[in-house]
Amino acid sequence: MGSKKKKEKQKDFKKAKLKVGKTAAKPDNYTDTSFKSKTISLPNQSITINSNSLQHELSLLKHHSSNTRKEILIQLESHLPSNSSQYKLIISSILPLIIDDSRMVRLQLVSLFKKIAIKQPGLFDLHLRSIILFIVSAMTHIQPNVRNTVSLFLEILIDYSNIKSYYNKILKNYFILMGWNLNEDKKSISLAINNNGSLNDENSKKARIEHVRILNKFLQKTMFEEKIDNGIKIDVAIHPQSYKYLLPHNVPQPYSPLKLFVNEIQENGTGVVGGSALSITDLDSISTEDLGTRMKIMNDIFKPTLVKNLKGLLKEGGDIGREANNCLKILEALPKEK
Amino acid sequence: MAKKRRAAILPTNIILLQNVVRRDPESYLEEFLQQFSHYESLRDLYLLNPTGADQNSTTELIELIGFLSAVCNCYPKETANFPEELKTILLNNHRDLSSELREKIIQCLTMLRNKNVITAESLISTIFPLLVSYSSGSSGQHIKQMRKQIYSTLISLLKSVNTGAKNQKLNRSTQALLFNLLEQKDNQGLWATKLTRELWRKGIWDDSRTVELMTQAALHPDVKVSIAGVKFFLGADKEREDNFEENSDDEGFDMTELKHKMQHNKASKKRTKRLENAVKQMKKKSNSKHSATYLNFSAIHLLRDPQGFAEQLFDSHLSAKNSNKFDLDQKIIFMNLISRMIGTHKLIVLGIYTFFLKYLTPKQRNVTQIMAASAQASHDLVPPESIEIVVRKIADEFVSDGVAAEVASAGINTIREILSRAPLAIDSALLQDLTEYKGSKSKAVMMAARSLISLYREVAPEMLLKKDRGKTASIELQKGEKTGLPKYGVENTITSIPGIELLAKWRKEQGLAEGDENDDKNWEVDESENDSDIEGDWVTVESDKDIDIDISDSEDEKPNKDDEVSDLELSDSEDEEVEVEGQPSEKKAKTEENTVNAEQAMTELLSSRILTPADFAKLEELRTEAGLSKLMGTSNEETVDSTTLVGKVKYKQLREERIAHAKEGKEDREKFGSRKGKREAPHSTTNKEKARKKNFVMMIHKKAVQGKQKLSLRDRQRVLRAHIDKQKKKGKVGNNK
Structure with a gap:
């Protein structure tokens, strides 16, 4: 014990040995005054920005409870702002709800869409691209109940907006929505499965009637000449065919299919409608602003399968048969190949 | 459905x-x-x-x-x-x-x-x-x-x-x-x-x-x-x-054990599968190990232009004006690499020696690493003047009476490392000054000075004081085997196989007949030895400049030359100023006879027969016996460990190390202890042993036992005496049966 104590005492008086190539040890009374600093940022707790009420509401559209989302939609519908500048924000935050899981929310969204379309005419034309993308995304959604309500949104667009430029896209995805096979050469094994699968469900059955009805509407809108009355009488004589060579006058973005100013993957395709028959691969690169092109696309690609599938529905009879019959009538009314 | x-x-x-x-x-x-x-x-x-x-x-x-x-x-x-x-x-x-x-x-x-x-x-x-x-x-x-x-x-x-x-x-x-x-x-x-x-x-x-x-x-x-x-x-x-070592270590199972188990356990699908898997894994492992495409060259050896690289590295990172962006530790790393390359490839980057001077002071942080680098950077193709300034600087800064013992030992050790690579980079006055430290009170300094002496006994004993030269070196000098210092720029070339004279002598003694190279057994190469060579990692081939070679050179030129040459004179001109002292001619003749002339031996041996692998093995053995493998074999690729420069590193040994250390000296010795119950040659139990081990109860009624009780006193005494004699004899002669 004693020796241990002694050693400890002696330790204090021992001189630290210097070593070659090593720096001398710090003295006993050395104080380290260096320090490091770090910052924490908490953007959520910021006190500088007041929470805008509209912004706050819109953020609740991502709420996990479907009831809350629906409530917010109802509130939005009753308090739609008159200032059109705020609509961009609203549209961009309500659009994702097209593929919402809850049917209630989607149906509520349909009524909100209708209200907006009435209140702000022409607004949808500005956001058409993203709306169409969401609709197409809903059409191909893996959940059948999301697919079921999609045609209601499409109907609003047909009624209140100009969707001619997206003719190809919509029609092509309509085939997928209905479970029709566009490629005739393929064996259509899965066709049967798909039909059966959707038929099992009562909702799906009803939805199919809606789908065919709206397809009918869509065809009516796109396959016939629109009656243009601007209310302005132009006195200057214009050649009756000259509109073919002018820029389409009521289209916001006539060259959008060229995808010049859009961040999107370029597809290979000629983009030129020649005399020869078109194939499915050309669809993405063709501008469908004019009726002639649409007609040609219909005749070349869609018409045969469309007629065949509609006839299949006709045989089922009932409401769906009636709607299918209407569609068929339109298709028959189309002029044949010029 | x-x-x-x-x-x-x-x-x-x-x-x-x-x-x-x-x-x-x-x-x-x-x-x-x-x-x-x-x-x-x-x-x-x-x-x-x-x-x-x-x-x-x-x-x-x-x-x-x-x-x-x-x-x-x-x-x-x-x-x-x-x-x-x-x-x-x-x-x-x-x-x-x-x-x-x-x-x-x-x-x-x-x-x-x-x-x-x-x-x-x-x-x-x-x-x-x-x-x-x-x-x-x-x-x-x-x-x-x-x-x-x-x-x-x-x-x-x-x-x-x-x-x-x-x-x-x-x-x-x-x-x-x-x-x-x-x-x-x-x-x-x-x-x-x-x-x-x-x-x-x-x-x-x-x-x-x-x-x-x-x-x-x-x-x-x-x-x-x-x-x-x-x-x-x-x-x-x-x-x-x-x-790669790590990979080879994790075998995880013993193949023989598995196979053994398979023989005795009941064969089941699971077990067979396990064995198959093990075999597969084993094959895979051995394949990857001996992959033909894998080359085991070190990066420094694969350099395309080592000279250019070393020069550029030195110019841009060490000596340039903007090299201040590197701190000392980084500069030391650069020094280490450049010196390694200089040593390995024997490059000439003259600037680096003066560069070292700036840092070689005892107060410098991490100076031992810089000293190690300076040692690595020296080799025999650098002009001795360039290295000499480094040696002198170290001697001036580190080795004096005023500095701590640790510093002095570091200095002398570094100088020794440098000189073992470039022996000419010191003059004898300085060397003799340094060797004076062999009498230092500090053990580290004394050991360092001694190691310097023993180095120069091998390389150039003339430069040492007479009393430091030692017996062998003095004798060699006297006989004239050692003549002159190694000269700068003169490469040692091999003219014979080192130690061949020993082989010739041995063969003469054994009286081996000529022409045993036809014996197949002598051509057999030891397989296991070769394997270990291939599998082992980078084999450092010993440098070519073995000392024994210049022995043979000089000997041949002037066999009659006698010694007692003052080293200073010799360093100037070795051929002319040979002082001949009157030495008894008979003694001279005797030594002549004893030393088998290496050159002669070789011409004789090689002209008469072809050396077999067995000969080479014997040669190796004889050489180690004769203590010919000399100290100087430090190859250029060896790196200098900065920690050992200061002195011997003491650290607590692990148990395994201690055991290994203890075992080192007694490899061929048997374990001490009783030999009882141990047999020299394997054999079955002898009748005697059987009789001795027989159950006592079975024997108790036999005449041989009963009779002992009835022995007369005289007979009993005789038997006892005979037993005692026998025991005594046994101890002296040993238990040979």
Whole structure:
């Protein structure tokens, strides 16, 4: 014990040995005054920005409870702002709800869409691209109940907006929505499965009637000449065919299919409608602003399968048969190949 | 019925769909097309507004990308553009993509590469730019993660394409990318060094091109990059060795044991399978170990232009004006590498010796490392004047009576290391001054001085004081075997096989007949020895300049020359000023006779017969007996350990070390202890032993036993006496039966 104590005492008086190539040890009374600093940022707790009420509401559209989302939609519908500048924000935050899981929310969204379309005419034309993308995304959604309500949104667009430029896209995805096979050469094994699968469900059955009805509407809108009355009488004589060579006058973005100013993957395709028959691969690169092109696309690609599938529905009879019959009538009314 | 059942499993989630699509791609084409179209719309949505995309659609897109890349090989026609799309999305929008999506795309591209949908080249060209596109300042958590992912992807990709045969084309193209990276002045070159080092460690890249890449890195103006490059040369080879050792260690099971078990245990399917697996694993391991493509050259040996590299490194990083950007530790690393290269390749970089002078003071931090570097940088082809200034500086600064013992020992040890590489770099006055420290009170200093003496006894005993030369060196000098100092620039060439005279003598003594080279047994090469040579790592071949050779040279020229030569004179001119002292001629003749002339021996031996491997083995044995393997064999490649310069490093030994140390001296000695019950030669029990071990109860009634009781006193005495005599004899003669 004693020796241990002694050693400890002696330790204090021992001189630290210097070593070659090593720096001398710090003295006993050395104080380290260096320090490091770090910052924490908490953007959520910021006190500088007041929470805008509209912004706050819109953020609740991502709420996990479907009831809350629906409530917010109802509130939005009753308090739609008159200032059109705020609509961009609203549209961009309500659009994702097209593929919402809850049917209630989607149906509520349909009524909100209708209200907006009435209140702000022409607004949808500005956001058409993203709306169409969401609709197409809903059409191909893996959940059948999301697919079921999609045609209601499409109907609003047909009624209140100009969707001619997206003719190809919509029609092509309509085939997928209905479970029709566009490629005739393929064996259509899965066709049967798909039909059966959707038929099992009562909702799906009803939805199919809606789908065919709206397809009918869509065809009516796109396959016939629109009656243009601007209310302005132009006195200057214009050649009756000259509109073919002018820029389409009521289209916001006539060259959008060229995808010049859009961040999107370029597809290979000629983009030129020649005399020869078109194939499915050309669809993405063709501008469908004019009726002639649409007609040609219909005749070349869609018409045969469309007629065949509609006839299949006709045989089922009932409401769906009636709607299918209407569609068929339109298709028959189309002029044949010029 | 079947239809209904199939309809029931119509998938409503992606994972399920992926499963069924994989099983039956044709039937589920429609569903696939639906999902593909969904992907397209989501993709367009995403690209429309990459930064503000909402969480749901992003997760959905991630899911779909995973799905499509998983089933992509089922529909090659439909998904022909898919990989391209992923690539363009990644390359054009990587800044906007959310971290999960970016990670998923990289992961999917890797998956597609593994499925051979895209080539390795295109994968590298896609993900490599991402690795370096963010400056290190902007690194957030996600960026770091992404870099890590890309890095590990690249490593595993290069590993997989290089298993079996090396894919030189891909290696070249990747190395070209890295070269380009190193051309830029920023610190992104760090990735090149990291990647290369890792691949070197794994033995995937092991050619001179890789080393060239690292020389570029070492000469890079950026501090981090150049340090990484230099550290590669200093440490990567050891790392690689460790890596391979580690791999070879983890056998995990004993093959013989398994086989043994198989013989005795009941054969079952499971057990057979286990054995098969083990065999397979074993084969795999042995294959990878002896992979023919793997080269075990160290990086410094693979340098294309060592002289140029060393000069450039010295000029740009050490002696240039802007070398102040490196701190002392970094400069020491540079010194270490340059000196290593100078030593290994015997380069001439004269500037470095004066450069060392600045740092060689006892107060300098880490001076031992600098001293070690200066020792490594010396070799016999450098002009002695250049090294001499270093030696003198060390002597002046470190070795004096005023300094601590530790410092003095460090100084002398360093000088010894330098001189063992370049013996001419000191004059005898200074040497004799230094050897005076052999009487120092400090053990470390004394040992250092002694080691210096013993070095010069081998190299140039003339330079030592007479009393320091020692017996053998003095005798050699007297006989005139040692004449003159080694001269600068004179290479020692081999004219004979060292020690051949010993062999000749031995053969004469044994009276071996000529022509036993026809005996097959003598030609047999020891297999196990050879194996160990091949398997072992870098074998350092001993340097050619063995001392014994110049013995034979000088001897031949002047066999009659006598000694007692003053060393100073000899250093000037060795041939002319030979002082001949009157020595008894008979003695001279005797010594002549005794020493078998090496040259003669060789001509005699080699002209008459061919040396067999057995001869060489014997030669080796004789040489070690004669103590001919001399101290001077320090090869140039050896590195100097800075810690040993100060003195002997004492550390507490582990138990194993202590046991090994104790065992060292008693290898051929038997274990002490009783020999009782141990037999010299194996044999069955003798009758005597049997009788001795027989059960007592069985013997008690026998006459032989009963009779002992009835023995007369006289007889009993006689028997006892005989027994005692026998015991005594036994002890003296030993227990020979």
